[in-house]
Amino acid sequence: MSTPMPNLATAAGPVLEFERRILDCVPEIEHWFRLQWQEHTPPFYCSVDLRNAGFKLAPVDTNLFPGGFNNLSEDTLPCAVQAAQVAIEHICPDAQRLVLIPERHTRNVHYLLNVARMVRILSSTGLQVRIGSLSQEITAPTAIGLPGGESLLVEPIVRNGRRLGLANFDPCVVLLNNDLSAGVPEILQGLDPAQTLLPPLHAGWCVRRKSNHFSCYDEVAGAFARLVQVDPWMINPLFARCGEVDFRDTASNECLVSQVDNLLAAIREKYRTYDIRQKPFVIVKADAGTYGMGIMTVHDAAEVAALNRRQRNKMAIVKEGLKVSEVIIQEGVPSYEKVEHGVAEPVVYMIDRYVVGGFYRVHPERGIDENLNAPGMHFVPLAFHCSCNLPDQRAAPGASALNRFYIYGVIGRLALLAAALELERFNPLNDLAAAGLAAAGATAPALAG
Amino acid sequence: MSTPMPNLATAAGPVLEFERRILDCVPEIEHWFRLQWQEHTPPFYCSVDLRNAGFKLAPVDTNLFPGGFNNLSEDTLPCAVQAAQVAIEHICPDAQRLVLIPERHTRNVHYLLNVARMVRILSSTGLQVRIGSLSQEITAPTAIGLPGGESLLVEPIVRNGRRLGLANFDPCVVLLNNDLSAGVPEILQGLDPAQTLLPPLHAGWCVRRKSNHFSCYDEVAGAFARLVQVDPWMINPLFARCGEVDFRDTASNECLVSQVDNLLAAIREKYRTYDIRQKPFVIVKADAGTYGMGIMTVHDAAEVAALNRRQRNKMAIVKEGLKVSEVIIQEGVPSYEKVEHGVAEPVVYMIDRYVVGGFYRVHPERGIDENLNAPGMHFVPLAFHCSCNLPDQRAAPGASALNRFYIYGVIGRLALLAAALELERFNPLNDLAAAGLAAAGATAPALAG
Numbered sequence: 001m002s003t004p005m006p007n008l009a010t011a012a013g014p015v016l017e018f019e020r021r022i023l024d025c026v027p028e029i030e031h032w033f034r035l036q037w038q039e040h041t042p043p044f045y046c047s048v049d050l051r052n053a054g055f056k057l058a059p060v061d062t063n064l065f066p067g068g069f070n071n072l073s074e075d076t077l078p079c080a081v082q083a084a085q086v087a088i089e090h091i092c093p094d095a096q097r098l099v100l101i102p103e104r105h106t107r108n109v110h111y112l113l114n115v116a117r118m119v120r121i122l123s124s125t126g127l128q129v130r131i132g133s134l135s136q137e138i139t140a141p142t143a144i145g146l147p148g149g150e151s152l153l154v155e156p157i158v159r160n161g162r163r164l165g166l167a168n169f170d171p172c173v174v175l176l177n178n179d180l181s182a183g184v185p186e187i188l189q190g191l192d193p194a195q196t197l198l199p200p201l202h203a204g205w206c207v208r209r210k211s212n213h214f215s216c217y218d219e220v221a222g223a224f225a226r227l228v229q230v231d232p233w234m235i236n237p238l239f240a241r242c243g244e245v246d247f248r249d250t251a252s253n254e255c256l257v258s259q260v261d262n263l264l265a266a267i268r269e270k271y272r273t274y275d276i277r278q279k280p281f282v283i284v285k286a287d288a289g290t291y292g293m294g295i296m297t298v299h300d301a302a303e304v305a306a307l308n309r310r311q312r313n314k315m316a317i318v319k320e321g322l323k324v325s326e327v328i329i330q331e332g333v334p335s336y337e338k339v340e341h342g343v344a345e346p347v348v349y350m351i352d353r354y355v356v357g358g359f360y361r362v363h364p365e366r367g368i369d370e371n372l373n374a375p376g377m378h379f380v381p382l383a384f385h386c387s388c389n390l391p392d393q394r395a396a397p398g399a400s401a402l403n404r405f406y407i408y409g410v411i412g413r414l415a416l417l418a419a420a421l422e423l424e425r426f427n428p429l430n431d432l433a434a435a436g437l438a439a440a441g442a443t444a445p446a447l448a449g
Numbered sequence: 450m451s452t453p454m455p456n457l458a459t460a461a462g463p464v465l466e467f468e469r470r471i472l473d474c475v476p477e478i479e480h481w482f483r484l485q486w487q488e489h490t491p492p493f494y495c496s497v498d499l500r501n502a503g504f505k506l507a508p509v510d511t512n513l514f515p516g517g518f519n520n521l522s523e524d525t526l527p528c529a530v531q532a533a534q535v536a537i538e539h540i541c542p543d544a545q546r547l548v549l550i551p552e553r554h555t556r557n558v559h560y561l562l563n564v565a566r567m568v569r570i571l572s573s574t575g576l577q578v579r580i581g582s583l584s585q586e587i588t589a590p591t592a593i594g595l596p597g598g599e600s601l602l603v604e605p606i607v608r609n610g611r612r613l614g615l616a617n618f619d620p621c622v623v624l625l626n627n628d629l630s631a632g633v634p635e636i637l638q639g640l641d642p643a644q645t646l647l648p649p650l651h652a653g654w655c656v657r658r659k660s661n662h663f664s665c666y667d668e669v670a671g672a673f674a675r676l677v678q679v680d681p682w683m684i685n686p687l688f689a690r691c692g693e694v695d696f697r698d699t700a701s702n703e704c705l706v707s708q709v710d711n712l713l714a715a716i717r718e719k720y721r722t723y724d725i726r727q728k729p730f731v732i733v734k735a736d737a738g739t740y741g742m743g744i745m746t747v748h749d750a751a752e753v754a755a756l757n758r759r760q761r762n763k764m765a766i767v768k769e770g771l772k773v774s775e776v777i778i779q780e781g782v783p784s785y786e787k788v789e790h791g792v793a794e795p796v797v798y799m800i801d802r803y804v805v806g807g808f809y810r811v812h813p814e815r816g817i818d819e820n821l822n823a824p825g826m827h828f829v830p831l832a833f834h835c836s837c838n839l840p841d842q843r844a845a846p847g848a849s850a851l852n853r854f855y856i857y858g859v860i861g862r863l864a865l866l867a868a869a870l871e872l873e874r875f876n877p878l879n880d881l882a883a884a885g886l887a888a889a890g891a892t893a894p895a896l897a898g
Contacts, residue, residue, distance in 0.1 A: 030534075030575020031545045038542055078836035079527050082803055085479075085838075086535055093487055096480045124839050126479020354531055387527035389534075390573050 015054045016397040018234055022407050025228045026391055032227055033353070033413060039448040040420040042353045044087055044175065044198040048415040050346045050408055051237075051333035055276050057407065058237045058333050059415035060283070062213055064203040065179040067103075068359070069121070070113035071381035072349060076357030079387070080349075081124040087352035088125055088173075092196045095172040098122055099132040099165060101157065102177045109147060116152055118177065121351075127173075132157035132166050134178060134185055162192040173198060180204025181289060202427055209287045210328045211241040212426045217418035223447050224414055235411060237331040238266055241287055245327050247312040253304060259329050260284070261301040267331050281332035284315075288326060297332060339382060348388065348412030355388040355409035388412075421447070464503045465846040467683055471856050474677045475840055481676055482802070482862060488897040489869040491802045493536055493624065493647040497864040499795045499857055500686075500782035504725050506856065507686045507782050508864040509732070511662055513652040514628040516552075517808070518570070519562035520830035521798060525806030528836070529798075530573040536801035537574055537622075541645045544621040547571055548581040548614060550606065551626045561593060565601055567626065570800075576622075581606035581615050583627060583634055611641040622647060629653025630738060651876055658736045659777045660690040661875050666867035672896050673863055684860060686780040687715055690736055694776050696761040702753060708778050709733065710750040716780050730781035733764075737775060746781060788831060797837065797861030804837040804858035837861075870896070 022029065047066035048059045072080070088095050100122070102115045115131065122129045131154045143151040155166045164174050164187065173196045180188075183206045191197055202208065218236065225232035240263050242255040260282055267280035284304070285295040296315060298304060307315070337344040337360070344360040361379040385401065388409030392402040471478065496515035497508045521529070537544050549571070551564045564580065571578045580603045592600040604615045613623050613636065622645045629637075632655045640646055651657065667685065674681035689712050691704040709731055716729035733753070734744040745764060747753060756764070786793040791813040798806050810828040834850065837858030841851040 026572075027545055027575050027577045031543075034538060034542050034575075037538070075524060076527075078525075078838055079531055081836075081838045082528055082531055085803070089483060089486070093483050094480075096476055120839075123475075123842075126476050126482075128476045354534070387530075389527055389530045390569075393572075 015052075015057070018057065018230060019397055019403060019407060021228050021230055022410060023391055023393060023403060026393075026406075028227060029224075029410060032224070033417075035448045036417050036420075037353045040417060040424065041090075042350070042416055042420050043203065043423060044091065044352065046350045046412075046416050046419055048348045048350075048412040050348060050411055051335050052337050052346065052408075053334045054336045055274055056234055056333055057411055058235050059217065059411060060237060060330065060333060061210075062217075062415045062419050063179075064199050064208070064419060065177050066349060067111055067114045067177070068347065068381070069117040069349065070110070071347075071359040071383060072117075072357035073359075073383035073385065076383075076387075077121065077124075079354070080121045080351055080356040083351035083354040083356050084121055085125045086354070088127065090352065091198065092173050095127060095196070097169060097171040098127045098129050098173045098175055099157070099169070099171040100129060100175050100177060101132050101134060102154075104133070104135040104178070107144075112144060112146055112152060115177065116146055116150065119152070122175070128169075130155060130166055130169055130171075132164075132174075134187070157187060159187050162190060163195050164188070164191055164197075172196060176204075180206050182206070200423060200427070203423060205288045207428065208422075208426070209241075209326065210285070210330075211239065211287050211326075213415075213418055213422045214239050214328070214330070216421040216425065217415060219447060220414050220418045220421065233270055235414065237333055238263055238270075239328055239330045241326065241328050243326050245325055247307070247315045256284070256327065256329070257301045257304050260298055260304055263329050263331060264299075264301065278334065281334075283330045283332050284327055285330070286326070287328045342380070344382065346384075346408050348408050350412060350416050353413070353416070355412055358384040358388060358405065358408060358412070360384075384408075464501075464506070467506065467679060468846055468852060468856060470677050470679055471859060472840055472842060472852060475842075475855075477676060478673075478859060481673070482866075484897045485866050485869075486802050489866060489873065490539075491799070491865055491869050492652065492872060493540070493801065495799045495861075495865050495868055497797045497799075497861040499797060499860055500784050501786050501795065501857075502783045503785045504723055505683055505782055506860055507684050508666065508860060509686060509779065509782060510659075511666075511864045511868050512628075513648050513657070513868060514626050515798060516560055516563045516626070517796065517830070518566040518798065519559070520796075520808040520832060521566075521806035522808075522832035522834065525798075525832075525836075526570065526573075528803065529570045529800055529805040532800035532803035532805050533570055534574045535803070537576070539801065540647065541622050544576060544645070546618060546620040547576045547578050547622045547624055548606070548618070548620040549578060549624050549626060550581050550583060551603075553582070553584040553627070556593075558596060561595055561601060564626065565595055565599065568601070571624070577618075579604060579615055579618055579620075581613075581623075583636070606636060608636050611639060612644050613637070613640055613646075621645065625653075629655050631655070649872060649876070652872060654737045656877065657871075657875070658690075658775065659734070659779075660688065660736050660775075662864075662867055662871045663688050663777070663779070665870040665874065666864060668896060669863050669867045669870065682719055684863065686782055687712055687719075688777055688779045690775065690777050692775050694774055696756070696764045705733070705776065705778070706750045706753050709747055709753055712778050712780060713748075713750065727783065730783075732779045732781050733776055734779070735775070736777045791829070793831065795833075795857050797857050799861060799865050802862070802865070804861055807833040807837060807854065807857060807861070809833075833857075 043064050045066055047063045047068065049061040051058055051060050100118060103111060105111065119129050119131065131152060133154045134157060138154055138156050141153055141155045143153050145151045158165055158167060163170060165171055175198050184201050184204060188201060221232045221236035225235065240259040242259055245253060245256050263282050264280050271278060271280055279299055281297055281299045283295060284298055335343050335345050339360065339362045342362040342364040344362045346358055346360055348358040349356050360382040362382050363379050384405050386405060388405040390402050391406040392400045395403055492513050494515055496512045496517065498510040500507055500509050549567060552560060554560065568578050568580065580601060582603045583606060587603055587605050590602055590604045592602050594600045607614060607616060612619060614620055624647050633650050633653060637650060670681045670685035674684065689708040691708055694702060694705050712731050713729050720727060720729055728748055730746055730748045732744060733747055784792050784794050788809065788811045791811040793809040793811045795809055796807055797804060809831040811831050812828050833854050835854060837854040839851050840855040841849045844852055
């Protein structure tokens with residue numbers, strides 16, 4: 001507990017009231033989560049980017065293929081292993097062999113360290129873990145060196161009938177750490193349902209939409225806000241979407257301009273209510289996709305109309321050449337956490353229903369209203385130095401890292417629950433069965449309690 | 450990882466082979482445990498005293514009402530909380546309020562610190578936790594001061610019809626940390642089955658017998674030894690029992706003398722097989738009971754016949770005035786772990802199916818063949834300084850604390866599984882239903898796999 005905790009520039013007023021509210025409701029909150037997890041299955045793993053504005057604490061991005069496990073403190077490993085054991089017990093108690101499928105860009109050292117950390121966690125649960133690559137460059141088992149002298153053995157993935165595996169290795173579980181931005185490769189399609197694929201293919205960015213996630217989060221945040229009796233806006237960024245944007249064609253951006261305008265007006269209204277003397281802003285980003293490409297901060301709708309060619313091109317393409325035509329416009333939540341004058345953004349990691357740790361992305365040269373997960377962005381990871389599951393009722397408001405991390409864990413789990421709802425509801429298999437279900441009067445399950 | 454790990458005087462030969470064997474089988478072992486927990490419900494919590502003789506590593510006592518949680522490292526708290534969450538989800542997902550019933554001797558500071566630690570773990574899962582006392586001295590809510598300035602509020606337990614609780618507090622779960630040596634108090638009898646009582650009453654020492662536990666452990670150790678292909682004796686202390694001993698009447702001790710003699714002969718045979726040049730010994734102790742009272746080390750059956758009056762009296766009575774007439778004679782496992790010349794005995798703690806930590810009892814002035822948990826015995830707790838669930842395949846044999854603690858966790862879990870079997874099989878309710886079950890051809894479940 002000796003590492004410094006980031007400062008909160010505005011650790012007063014609403015944020016302290018909110019902290020008190022959450023801490024007063026710990027039994028109700030944990031009971032509520034237990035009920036939810038009886039109805040909804042959490043994704044195998046998940047990381048959530050949070051923004052703490054003091055007056056507001058909200059998730060801004062929910063990642064179902066989390067990298068960055070290597071940024072968590074070593075101290076969190078035992079809990080991560082235990083959580084992974086629980087997940088395996090729930091999902092596939094008979095599992096003995098697991099293949100992990102990482103991203104194709106297997107030369108990024110940070111990412112490789114993440115893969116190594118995941119292998120260590122999963123192996124410690126007692127699974128035989130091997131790494132299977134979708135990359136066409138990997139045609140034979142290839143040892144990739146890591147800093148520190150260790151290495152990762154990456155093997156070509158092979159298809160045997162309807163089963164996926166490696167040469168002479170037939171896994172019970174295939175765990176994706178590849179977000180499928182470029183679509184679902186044929187080798188992953190039509191697998192034997194007896195072979196557990198985690199997370200399901202429709203968690204990939206080729207299918208997933210941020211706006212679907214945040215519409216589920218609306219519901220979760222609403223129910224939670226009723227439970228702890230706060231304004232749901234305290235934990236929920238407003239958002240809107242536009243389905244057909246062509247950044248290279250100014251004329252087609254009317255929807256975007258008007259949505260930005262509406263959203264800014266709605267935020268301004270909230271700021272007035274709470275006497276927040278800030279300039280509202282929104283973040284415009286691809287509705288599908290990740291890696292912080294194609295993201296911009298907008299303070300005025302006029303900025304959207306006035307984009308120059310370079311900015312347009314930057315917005316038009318995200319990862320793996322995917323074109324952006326659907327965008328989400330999200331309320332900007334300023335980040336008021338600072339570590340030695342750098343802006344800090346917390347990221348919470350979960351396995352199954354358990355928060356296993358987190359870290360801060362610390363950006364030495366970045367503004368409080370900018371996206372902090374942009375491509376090539378330099379950040380310094382600062383691991384949470386204590387646990388997220390030990391609220392300290394005795395601490396003075398705002399003084400305890402245990403309490404701040406507990407609350408981050410609560411908000412992270414709200415986003416996790418939204419992801420669970422999202423994966424249930426936006427499952428392409430549902431569409432196939434929809435007619436039959438509708439005829440039988442069945443509906444997708446709602447939030448419990 | 451800076452704290453010293455106890456030395457193993459004989460960290461060579463068999464112990465290293467055994468360590469290698471276990472580490473080679475981690476996937477099989479963890480898979481095997483997963484299968485067992487599908488068939489058998491672990492007790493809510495458990496601590497297991499182990500003895501590491503170098504040539505042998507075995508549990509010698511399994512406690513279903515563990516004290517000493519305060520001796521675990523603070524670092525283990527997050528995992529303990531997570532494990533307790535899993536236990537609550539399994540046992541009573543709807544739980545919100547819990548009453549903890551501690552031992553009556555509520556003035557022992559070490560024990561009070563254990564209670565405080567348990568309250569912290571359980572509260573952090575989101576339960577409202579209060580302490581209910583069976584002591585007749587507690588007639589009103591009483592704050593008991595703890596070193597460090599905090600205090601515990603202990604309240605009189607009250608019975609409302611068939612439900613147990615405190616004034617204006619009706620718990621979903623009642624957790625016993627009182628081993629019921631003196632029998633089951635009337636207030637705990639005939640409770641509403643809808644109110645979960647953990648562990649069940651027949652886990653109390655008024656019903657439980659060490660010999661039943663170790664007969665279940667025989668089965669568990671046998672199955673596990675087949676799995677990892679070692680001699681089950683490597684992990685299992687031989688034992689025998691005598692049902693009617695009166696220590697004050699020398700004539701009634703024939704059974705004891707002959708059992709001691711037989712057991713010593715059997716150990717001698719094993720020592721010959723493995724070329725162990727030690728003098729065998731056995732431990733004679735009450736078959737019911739705890740707290741290390743009524744325990745003696747015997748190297749020769751003649752010693753039993755030659756007990757003096759003081760020794761007889763000491764053996765005849767255990768905790769709360771309970772008379773000893775049933776004894777277990779257990780193979781003595783010498784302890785070869787040392788911390789700065791003190792003998793060290795590991796104790797492993799589990800919640801639900803998870804090892805949450807452990808500590809060494811370090812006895813500065815005690816022999817390697819003596820019981821280390823005797824009344825009034827001075828010991829210095831030395832918390833395990835790293836986790837029990839992170840085996841390190843890369844470490845050299847014998848060199849890694851992670852590996853040694855992992856193996857302790859495996860043996861601890863074997864005893865935990867034996868306790869699960871014991872609670873299933875030696876449940877007085879079974880006797881009531883036995884006739885009907887036998888007629889229907891049903892039998893108690895056996896080990897899976």
